[in-house]
Amino acid sequence: MFKKRLNKNRHRSIIVAKGRCYWVYAYLFAKKDRANIDEDELGAFRKLADLYGAKTDVEIEKELKAKELVEICNDRDA
Secondary structure: OEEEEEOOOOEEEEEEEEOOOEEEEEEEEEOOOOOOOOHHHHHHHHHHHHHHHHOOHHHHHHHHHOOOOOOOOOOOOO
16 A cells, blocks of 8 residues: 655545555545545555455456446556
8 A cells, every 4th residue: 555646746645556466546635635644544445455455357357347447557558
């Protein structure tokens, strides 16, 4: 799980990762609206990271096809 700064440090995103294969942007917030997430949210995001860590490639593909996830491609064709 990572916190990434975006948009010239004006926004933050919470990212959960699955074995360095999938990076899931789980939450985006403006720095001006809140400084950080709280401990309860951190715990929930850690649980979400564990859930994604246990997903198979087939499950991820199924969620993409059902549009439960949206793939964002960088420097490659989708």
